[in-house]
Every structure is written in structure tokens, then in C-alpha cells.
Amino acid sequence: MPKHVILRAYRFTLDPTPAQLAALNRYAGAARWAFNYALAAKVASHGQWRNQVAALVEAGTSEDVARKQVKAPMPTKPTVQKAWIAERGDTRIGQDGSCPWWHEINNYCFQSAFADADTAWKNWLDSISGKRAGRRVGYPRFKKKGRSRDSFRIHHDVTKPGIRLATCRRLRIPKLGEVRLHDSGKRLARLIQRGNAVVQSVTVSRGGHRWYASVLCKVTVDLPDKPTHRQTAAGVVGVDLGVTHLIALSQPADFGRGPTQLVDNPRHLNAATQRLRRAQRALSRTEKGSARREKAKRRLARLHGEVSVRRATFLHGVTKRLVTGFRTVAVEDLNVAGMTRSARGTTERPGRKVRQKAGLNRAILDASLGEIRRQLTYKASWYGSAIAVADRWYPSSKTCSACGEQNPRLTLADRVFICSSCGMEMNRDVNAARNIAAHAVAPGRGET
Secondary structure, three states: OOEEEEEEEEEEEEOOOHHHHHHHHHHHHHHHHHHHHHHHHHHHHHHHHHHHHHHHHHOOOOHHHHHHHOOOOOOOHHHHHHHHHHHOOEHHHOEOOOOOOHHHOOHHHHHHHHHHHHHHHHHHHHHHHOOOOOOOOOOOOOOOOOOOOOEEEEEOOOOOOOOEEEEOOEEEEOOOEEEEEOOOOHHHHHHHHHOOEEEEEEEEEEEOOEEEEEEEEEEEEEOOOOOOHHHHHHOEEEEEEOOOEEEEEEEEEEOOOOEEEEEEOOOHHHHOHHHHHHHHHHHHOOOOOOHHHHHHHHHHHHHHHHHHHHHHHHHHHHHHHHHHHOOEEEEEOOOHHHHOOOOOEOOOOEOOOHHHHHHHHHHHHHHOHHHHHHHHHHHHHHHOOEEEEEOOOOOOOOEOOOOOOEOOOOOOOOOEEEOOOOOOEEEHHHHHHHHHHHHOEOOOOOOO
């Protein structure tokens, strides 16, 4: 197998001491402050540009010409960092400034936040100009404590690594010291000892009541250039995603409980709904700014974090089984954003069955159909399999997989597909999976 150098992140759950926990919160606050500082400089420059354009338009110049005439350089990371150094101050010498406490924080924490502001601005510009695919990106917003996610990123000199595993259960982060891990770092430690992995950076973030460290590494791995004999023998599997059954397959696969074509939807959010409702109601009864409110918020965040972890664990197991067990995995090109759009409508034309549609949207988002597609896509290159995509508008559920006859009158309530032409009778999801397997096309190949 050929050698490849790829970027791979290893995520660990941290077990910090109370002092380290306070430091993590301080670092996250510093990264939030730095992002807002850089974004404020961009917003101010953009505001000046808009004022100059508006002045030219009032003077009689057309808007298109005015936009081309006015040149307002947008401050990027080097410019922002130079201005920050000039005005930051220093408490060690009694010099006041915008952030005289900067020396208490790792300098890379500020630099990473400045770079993130550049990325956010570029994403917005690319989105409005049509260069960026996917959902429309809005105007960059300032980060607010309690609303944005607590996170920061630290780099280091790879020739003198400051980010390293001190032991298999301790991660050393510059200026923060050695932080204990809940997990074992043996896998990453062995790769580093063999010279197959080089640590690039670490991103520390909070999810629920836990802090996580995602260590980004350049890893030398053997990526297969073709499927294994077992994958080749299994052939193509069609995957139909849904809510009643999370996954329906065109042929049986073993997920640990024997061969099956239908994987039930675990409905992680439903399982925790009663506890979440109680926690949310308890939060709503507290007074803003009180200690009880902070305690209720932490309890609610912890429950949501547990749901997220259970969902991620289940999806990773299912997707890995699919890409390692078959030569080609055929999926639908689902528009999840459109599927979960609200049915409220407008004031003039209000929607119908709004509450029912809201429940369906919640179930679709809980199933994480887009995350399944994302995991299958990147894991396929790791294990030598391929991903084929069926056309978004192909009626896989309403077409007979045996003779090709379509039944346009099939509704969501019909769980069994009965063909009026050939008489075939089959579970509608399995029938759709077989159609997806037969009609999906591998990207760039032009063949089924």
C-alpha cells in the first residue's frame, strides 16, 4: 500500500484540576476577545467603505462605479497583530492598554483567533459572491460569552515541540502544563515514537460539562488504493436513510447482532426528552444572573452533551462498518436543510400542520443524516472503498426495484411497496435502497 501524509485529529477527554479548569476558561475568554478585536477592525474598515460609496452615490455616481472606485484595504492578521502589539499594554511594567494581561496567555491563542476572524470574513465574502457552495453564510458576528462555544487553538514549533504527550495519560500544553486525560493516548504516542506522526496544533473546546483536546497531527499512513478481497466480494450496497429506520440496506450487513437490512433509529434525543424538559423548566424558573441559574445551565448542557456523545458513538460505528464491509457504498444526495425547513409560512399565507412538521424536523436532525454522509465520504478513502451518489430527484421510494414501474400515489404512511405491474411486495425502505444501489453514480466516473 502506498504511503500518504494526511492531517488527522486525535480527540481526548480532559480531566483538569480546578486550577487548570480556571485557566482553560481564561484561555477561551482570551481567544473570544482576540476574535472580537480582529473582527471589530474589519467591521470598522467595511463601514468606512460603505460610507464612502454612499457619498459618491449621493453625488450622482452610479453604485457599480462607486464600488469600484472606493478602495478600503481590509485589515488581515498581520495588520491586526501589529496594531494589537502597539496598543496592548503590559501589567508587568504598569502600562495600560487594550489587554495588558496578554502575557498570562499563550501568544498562539491570540494569533489563532486573529486567523479565525480572517476565515470568517472570507467565508462571508465567498458566500455572497457565489464562490462558496452550501448554505448561505451570514455577516460575521461578534462572539459573546455564553452564546459562542468556549474554544481556543494553540500551535507550536514542530522542531521544539511544546505540545506533546508527557505520558500516555497526560497531555502537555504550553503554559497550561500537563493535563490528565480520561482516555489513553497510547495509539498516538506509538505513532510519534515511530516517527509516523508530528503534532501540529491542539484545539481545546468545551462540550457540555467536559473539556476536550483535539490534537492535530501530520500522520504518515498506508492508504489502500483498492478494496480488499472481502470488500470486492461484498460488492455494492445501497443505503436509504430515514427516520423510522435510520438505515435500510440493499443487502444484509452485520452490525454486531447478526445480518440485517434494517438498522433501527436509536432516537437519542427522544430517550432524553423527559430529563431535558425537566432541566429546561428548572432553568426557566431561575432568575437571570443568579447562581442557581448557572447551576441549571450546567445541568442542561451536560444532558445535551451526553446525547451528542451517544449519537456520535453510534454513527461512527455504523459508518465504519459500511465502508469496511463493501466495495462501494451508494447513498442519496439529500437536501437536509430543505427537508428541515419550517412550515410556518408567512403572515399572509400561514403554513399548515406546523407542529407536526416541527416534530418531523426534530426527528430528522436527531438522526443526523448529513453527518452520516460526511463520515462515509472521508472514511471511504481510509479503507479503500468508494462512495456513489444517487440523483437527488430520483424517485427511489416510488420505483419498483424489480421491474422499474413507478407508483406516484405512494405516501409516507405506506410502509410496504406493492408493485401493481409485477406484484413484488417489499419493505419500502429496502426497495429504495436497492434502487439507490442500482442507480447511484460514482463522482467523476459517469458510470453506475
